[in-house]
Amino acid sequence: MRYNGNVKTNGNMNNLQIAELLRAVAAAYTVKSKSRFKFKIIAYERAADAVEHLSSEAKDLWDEGELTNVAGIGESIARHLGEIFTTGKSKHFEKVFSGLPPAMFDLLAINGIGPKTAYKLTSELSISKNAVQALKKAASSGKIAKLEGFGVDSEREILLGIGEYERKPEKRMLLPHAMRIADEIKDWVMRCAEVEKIEVLGSLRRRASTIGDIDMAVATNSPKIVLDYFGNYPKKVRLIEKGDKKASVLLAGGVRVDLLVMVPEAFGAALQHFTGSKHHNIELRERALGMGLSLSEYGIKRIKNKELRIKNFADEVTFYKYLGLSYIEPELREGAGEIESAANNNLPKLVELTDLKADLQIHSSFDIETSHDLGESSMREIVKKAESLNYEYIALTEHNPSQSGHTQKDVVEILKRKREMVDELNYSISQKQNYRVIKVFNSLEIDILSDGSLPVNDDGLATLNFALVSIHSNFRLNREKMTKRVLTALDHPGVKIFAHPTGRKLNYREGVELNWEKIFEFCLEQDKWIEINADPARLDLPDFLVREAVLKGIRLTLGTDAHHVTGMNNMRWGVDVARRGWAEAKNIVNTLSLEKFERLL
């Protein structure tokens, strides 16, 4: 639901709706006078970004009197939002929106239409409702081209924009999917002889959990040839734009690919610029201004000396160094304190894939009569795969036996059978001469029932080395009940790991509501561990919560949740999440050697 300029709500706005409202305010100021309100507009846009990226609801923060502590939200915006939270509307915002057609805000969702264009179109075409449809009709009948300031080309662009808006899927790409597309384009571009280097940048390089656009940069001395070549990418749906410096194409499914070209000697600044994020770049440039420097994708120049040539950087390390900063890993570049840390030289030494000594969530095909999905690979196949990944140990974590059709006594019997199987496996591994010894831990992924109880009793738990617990049903309890549910489950003896803690499925299901403060506190006190599930459709714990957990000193684990040996290759995506959450090897339990892990256990 798009904000339409009518400030009438029940006061229960979520962060997304608030962000939309604040952007609408910025748009309204833009229409009224872009020059007069220049900085107010920036402030509202920043506030919108800030709210959108909050990890708690703005309403809750306001209740606690913490809203003004959010960077980008000051007394004024907090007061207006407070008025909305209490009365459902804001007198000030109503004044800002007065005189503007509410329908214009619907058009802002279309690429290429900004505040001014939206205002012009809705007023001159007298559009009042079903704005997008009305605009489509006007464009199709050639009415837009006749308006002053428009022409047949802009009318065609608007129609294209509407078409893409209508087809645009809500879904963002999962990381591996985006990576495959990017690699394919990369392979194709590299076949152009003029290309010296090509790098995939943007949110892909920052390893965000979902990807919108794909950004790339090429080092070349023949920009025109490369851009022409790129513009002819055979899988494109259309060429969005092409200039001297960059070009953009649209792929099937609404995926946009931007390519920036740069001479090799200035490639470092281009990498930095196009890796972003926006917030990182803005913060970096503000810092540079304070040093009398101005940054761009071309390099760094001194402000007071414009005739001075721009300083080039072939790589990013020297670029950051010039600004008095240590090198900032792409995963950290979100404008979330990394620049300050780099200035103080206390950035974390991020965990790496090669630090991992184990995979702590794997499902084998050994049938323990679960009601959830069984794995497809045998225990032996999994051990062999673990060996190829240089692991020292693994945990086999099938879902618990189903409750229906099993008495608790049955369940214990089944678990004893599995225990014997794992014991035999460990014995046979230890007997093999040219086998690197991998220890297999006997574990289980146990459902957390609605009341926090577990479908496995203490005798069953006693057959395990340790247990994982996770939510697979009843995702919609309120925050308080859900928190109690989880804490009750974690409190059982033998339960060690809270697996895929939010239960989110990217693009399909939001995570559950939990009081993380309480969960973290409990985990810290009771030495319970929290999983970062490396399944690219989950990536759960999410990166921003990893950051909070790391700050609090919570022990984290990484597990692929593999249901087939190929799934064990997914560890890299989990490591990416850990890195985005500022995690070092010491924060991840399964970077420990087998000996240390057993001692900790």
Place this chain on the structure above:
DNA sequence: GCCGTTTTCGGCCCGACTGTTTTCAGTCG
């Protein structure tokens, strides 16, 4: 409207691309 290595006033990231213009405005990343 926000904010502080310029600290309660006076700044606020930087540039590319397109279309409709004839020097620029709007939009985007």
